[in-house]
Amino acid sequence: MGTPEPSNDTTLRRGARRAPAGARTRRSSSARRSFTSTLTALDALSVAGAHVSLKVIDLDSGSVVLSGDEHVTLPVGGIGIVPLLIEVAARMESGSLDPFEIVDRASVDAVAVAGVWRHLKAPALPIVDLAVLAAATGDALAANALLDRVGLDAVRERLGSLGLRRTALLDRFRDERGPDDAPQVALSSPGELAELFAGLVNSDVVSAAVSTQVAEWLSLNEDLSLVASAMGLDPFAHDDDPGGLLFVNKTGRGDGVLAEAGVVAGPRAGVAYALLVGFDDLSVAHRLRAHDAFRTLGVDLMEYVH
Template sequence: MSLAQVAAAARSSAALPLTLAVAAVDVDAPEEGGAAGGAPAGAFVGAFVGTAGGTVGVDDTVVLPVASASKLLLLAEVARRLDSGELTARQPVEVLPEDVTGGTGLLGRLSRPGWTVEDLAWLTAAVSDNTATNALLRLVGLPATARLARELGLERLTLHDRVRDERGPDDPPVFATGTARDLARLVALAVRGAMASPAASARLLGWMRANTDHGLVPALIDHDPYAPGFPEPLAGTLLVANKTGTDTGVRADAGVIVGARRVAYAVVAHWDVALGPSTERAAVHAIRDVGRALGAWAQRPA
């Protein structure tokens, strides 16, 4: 069964209004008209087709809320600035009262008021810390993330605001929006070492490797979350680095699976919350089914 068929079957089996956007990039496959590792868009796996001007997926160009998966864009900008010298890893950052918010993370529950840039990046990547995210956003600014997205060709991946406990009528309705295609492309660029620079790419992947949430795409994949060697393959095991997102009516996961092949992916589910918790369960089940197909693809010899 192709990956596109898996996504379609999972969506259909939910028997509920559910958008399931899927993109997956065979990072090391040669592109049409180029050698492996050339242009950043990649060749899509399964039923996905690499094209000279872009990529094709399952609803992969639909703009959806992507929740905290979009924090990859913020982390990419921080990694770029650390590599360029605009920031230093041990540079102190004071966490201000306006940074503190609820939801995921630990920082708002800890007593220490000051952290370093890289401390905040590790917290954002590992536990999706919303307070750390807000402090980093305040440090680099939303316009910088938009500029990086444009430079990388991520036309529809946008951070709209800081993380808020409540959104008023004058606030953007969601934290971030994007497409599965753009999220997968951002990861593929990092795996290829082409996200700003090889050093910045490696730093971003290292942060992603620390993510503690493997409950979506990696959930049904037999993988080792702690093995060394990332992002190069290790014989006999799969490795995963990812960033997830959770919000009302949204589940998202973007990352890379490393096996015989290196497969960058993004899966975003969006549904009508009025239909109740059964829809959320169906969305998670669908994402995990796609993840199982991605893991099987990554295990195939290149």
Template sequence: MGDAPWLAEDVDLVLPAASIGKLLLLGVAAEMFEAGTLSREAPLCRADGVFVRDSGVWHTLQQEVLPAVDVCRLIGAHSDNLATNVLLYHVGIAQVREYADRLGLAPLVLLDYARGHRDPADPDVAPTLSVASASALIRFMELLDAGRISAEVGEWLSLDTDLSMVADAFGLDPLAHNSIGGGDPGRFTLVNKTGTNAGIRADTGLAHAGGERTAYAVIAQWDQATDGDMLDEVITRMRDIGRQIRDRLQSAAS
């Protein structure tokens, strides 16, 4: 990592990225924990913010209140939309944008709360949750690797259970590949964040093996009305990129 990219295609193209923008929210939360402006133990109520079901598990649980750090873990592990909205309610979207500007992460932007439905005619609702370019996501991961983004963000992302895209190639257990709590990371260690919506798949992360590491970012968008159902093709391509990353890491580490 740090060398010229060995695989690049339209890296500065800005695309809708679904849940990928939650990276910024987690980055802000970690900074606030470290600064003491938000306590890790602060009780956050799921009645705050915009209520939404969809991805995640908090909306299925009986627990109405969770400590802020567990809300972050739900976002990292399950991209939990309700947890996202509750945390964003307490952090504020202006704070998220200031964080992104300060770290030079444009065009990675978290635009809105997670919503079950977006009315294109509503001027107060962003057309998508977030946008990003691959180059911006690589920058985020490089800053995380360099310690300029809190290592706590990496811990939360190591809980991610969605290894269905690029990360599929590493052969990790989706439920127990992190090192938190003594989990066995196997041959690879990985932190990643994915984004999924109709006609959108995105995956960005940091993969390590044998002292070698690389940052990756893949975003795919297609119009289902004009392009048809391209999901199988997109997932196949993303997994092929993952296999290339795996093979290069193994070769460099050997």
């Protein structure tokens, strides 16, 4: 993968001082635009004390379009569903997991963090439908059911086999985390997440069939409130966008955590991206400022791919 020339490095600064972690951002000389709006928004977050890290990769050339503290590991919330889906798809392909195996909801500990299965009347669903719910709605109960079936150790081994050293699924989804529970659901870095999503759309993750299946599941994701809020997509039907935009993403949320990774491709270019923000979620204003930074990145990405 190409890296920007040193002369093109862009460093966000707070006055004469270096900005906090996450604000040191660079762009490649081949970028179609400067991403000035994104840099300004991320600088404002850093000045306010947020931890910001990101990476954007051009899918055609593999070059780095934009990056900042890409190796920093931060909580990613529901993005931890992605490695779980990879393990599920890999087992389906190998034949060791029957996609139509029925899972009884009563066999899974109740959790109300997110999702719709807990609201449905159907008391049991096949594994393949649980994968759809986990990808499309971030369904915590469906994700936990899948995790119970394949096992946390298997997901960790899969991550290791993919060379992802900064990405970890630590625990199941829980309504409350006690002292004996992992403090986060999942951790990752934007560098690894951007590379992972690039690998999914390029059919390089495990196998072409596994990559395609996981990308298809993720293309159903209904959370378009962050980066995708700038793209004008129908949150309930964007897997076949009439405008020809390819969009695959997964978001993650937690206390003071916003994260998104994905792929967007248009008529001129395609990119894989990941933006992770850890901030003091003290008020609606703090949260909206973080949301605005994701939307700003979405605007710049749209101008890059069109």
